[in-house]
Amino acid sequence: MTARLPSDLIVRPEPANIRVVWPNEAHDFTPWLAANLSWLDETLELGELQLVGTEMPIPGFARNLDILATAADGTRIAIENQYRKVDHDHLTRGLAYAVGHECGALVVIAEAHGREFVAIADYLNHAYESVGAERGIAVFLVELSVQKVGAHFVPRFTVVSRPNTWLTDVHQSPSGGGDDRSVAAFLARCPADFRPVAAQVIEDWQRREGAFIRITPSSASISLDYPYSATTGHTSIYGIYDNGGLGVQRGYYRASVVPDERVEEMDAVMASCFPTLTDKPFYRTARDFEPAGAARFADWLIAVGMEEEQTQA
Known part of the structure; x- marks a missing residue:
């Protein structure tokens, strides 16, 4: 019979301010995420994400895309980060970045996504499902939070909007499986x-x-x-x-x-x-x-x- 764990080993995570972990989005969080894309692998269920670059420019824009990555099937992924609640500027700019970099998906990470933005993302994802991956752009809205357990901080990524067909498309990719990098x-x-x-x-x-x-x-x-x-x-x-x-x-x-x-x-x-x-x-x-x-x-x-x-x- 398995021994019961002592009650003092079962703890409740406490919410933490993300600025304690990453004081600045551009200088702290984005570089950390670029170096630790595996934290998004399970959340987005795209397989292993591979970094292409950070602060990626496109013509006509004074600002750059935070992170450009590729999914397991080779699809380019645009990642745009924002502290606090997402706004129209980041969402529309993220879409422009995704188009400019010929991405198949846009991931917008923020502390919160309002109902109006979730509705917009759901609408865009419905359009993506209608026209297909060759012509559409999948939109992932991801909420970022941090919990603290003792002296450790645990990032939490929660998807609040995504296309219904994306997971199936990725899992049926003709690239094949395996984890051999040779x-x-x-x-x-x-x-x-x-x-x-x-x-x-x-x-x-x-x-x-x-x-x-x-x-x-x-x-x-x-x-x-x-x-x-x-x-x-x-x-x-x-x-x-x-x-x-x-x-x-x-x-x-x-x-x-x-x-x-x-x-x-x-x-x-x-x-x-x-x-x-x-x-x-x-x-x-x-x-x-x-x-x-x-x-x-x-x-x-x-x-x-x-x-x-x-x-x-």
Whole structure:
């Protein structure tokens, strides 16, 4: 028979002010959440979230998106944080960020979401369910609170609005399951005719000094990054997808990696390296590309990034 726990070991959590844990949303909470996205994994039920970047800019906006991440199926997730009760500015700005970064979902985190905002989110999610993931944006409203147990603080994330179909869509993703982050496992998921191309790109990257490769479990992509900029940290060069595609981020000039006067040059180099590249403003994709082209564009971008870093030093 299992022994009964003493009553003094059963405690009631006490509510705590989130500012005791994170005094400032931008300088304390957002960096913590970016480094601890696993706290949202179970709440949103999207599998493991992978950080793409913080303070992500888009043209025409003076402010930046707090956090950009990817879900287990490779879908981009925009995360916007706010202390106190959410307002129209954060919700509409978050939607603009999600559109600008070609996200499939927006997550708005606040201490409280009023009924009117829950109603708006429910309406948008109904529209998302009607038009499908290819054209709609799923909206997750998440309430943040903190509880204290002894000397420990426990964050609580509670979803108050979400689409009904999102969970099913993610669980039925064709990417497959498993938690193997090895290069071999990723290559095994790639089409046979694409596998040698992906292997050459990865092999080239692994030979680079200071190279960084991130493989997400249960994901359709591998992210290749290079930390050439002390101010921006790991900046994505491109991502390889197990469906045979390559993704290239064009927004380097918005992150001050490529100066404005060299944007046309960047586009020309990108076009010569990836002839089949799409014309989207930021996240372009290519198929039937050559590994040498991927290496050549990476060489150009890294060199320009290092030059810009030295100029600003």
